Amino acid sequence: MINKELVVIGGGPAGLAAAIEAKKNGVNDILLIERDSRLGGILPQCIHNGFGLHVFKEELTGPEYADRFIKELEDLDIEVLLDTMVIELTENKQITAVNRQNGLMQIQAGAVILAMGCRERTRGAINIPGFRPAGIFTAGTAQRFVNIEGYLPGKEIVILGSGDIGLIMARRFTLEGAKVKCVAEIMPYSNGLTRNIVQCLEDFDIPLLLSHTVVYIHGKDRVEGVTIAQVDENLKPIPSTEKYYSCDTLLLSVGLIPENELSKMANIKIHNVTSGPVVNQRMETSVPGIFACGNVVHVHDLVDFVTMEARLAGRGAVDYLKDKLPSSDRISVSAGPGISYVVPHLVDAEKILDKKQNFFMRSTKPMEKARLFIESDKDLIGTKVLQHVRPSEMINIEIKKEDLINKDIKTLRFFLQEEGVADGK
């Protein structure tokens, strides 16, 4: 049995920032475990720009953003195991990992930070009828083929789902000489950032079909085409709106799921909306000493927020390792009308690590103008007017520690109320 003060599982943006932050705050005996042959997680394949505006105040590409953290990790001499898969995690913080050099390893950790990220939803998750030919890829898989391996998986493309990876890949395929026929989105609004709609679709005259979905995939050995239909307000295809698009490739950009097999193994409580662990103010899960950060907790749209959250988890683990005392879950945080979820889910106000606490949340639908209410069981803590609220863009709210302490608050609830647009439209 190997003993480690802190083990970080996952070497993507979350794991890197969490390990660095823990080391900087005095934990020396750290091991970072990564299943891929290199660090950076999904960032090395995200070669487009737009990363780092919050953290570095400049615009970087994914590989550059990762490179900064990887260099810092090396400078801090943090031990890393690459090509190593964690296959078991227990409530007592025992880790079983396996790789080619060492075979099976048993590690006893003082604290654990979960940073396993998320994975893409596939065809199976959305049940598209038809044959099962080659040529159906998730957008991220296609991105890996093009940007890491150097292969173009198709020449005539249809993209289902307007998530950011799908939009980015529409541009990437077009630049590489493929023809992207259209992007179909089942919702009446796009799930991607406006910036990506403009620079990835409009720049190249790629049509975005809102309230449309793929109802059939044609072709037996290879995709030959898809049938796309318009959907009604209940997202059901409308008969007689079907249209055939010939293509050799269908890309799916239909959402991401936090990867929590290990969390479940350790009996960590999972939230039913985020599909990630329930966490408190220091990113600690329901099992004391096991922390979580990044897309394993909830799916983010900006890596900068992953880094912020991971730094908090790193310092949370340092805080725990000092006295090994669990945080008491005094305040229960909940999402009211208009909000789908709030992270963290629990707060021990005494143990908030900074002068303020960040709360991350998403709206349930787009609203041009809305007022956010923050309400405790005692009183209204505050309200804030938000413009152009979108489910795809995470809301980040800071509350001062002093507003949460000394009041013996038991619950905290966030809710959104749509307001009339000021200019009367």
Next chain:
Amino acid sequence: MESKKITCIVCPKGCQIDVKLENGQIISIENYGCKRGIDYARNEVLDPRRVLTTTLKLSTGRVIPVRTKEPIPKKCLKKAMLETKNIVVEPPVKVGDVLVKNIAGTGIDLIATGNAK
């Protein structure tokens, strides 16, 4: 007279701004939501630019990610992609190395955004 519709990306609202041109000169900008939108629409009509991100082949197989050091004119994107088509890069390469000088005659260099040993 020519008119263009520009989707503003300064904030998530995504205003549809109408720009009217005559002989390449802007004669009116309408339906903007704020002053920042006017500046954005003007640049988008007169000199739209983008950072090009793509990959180059490595002599060892696979590819290395690259980007233009500064945004290049949007109309040069295709020309720049064609220029990169047959370039093969010899490792080692590290982040920031200039791999192609003056891409597509823009005066702007293509730099590595990844490392290769």
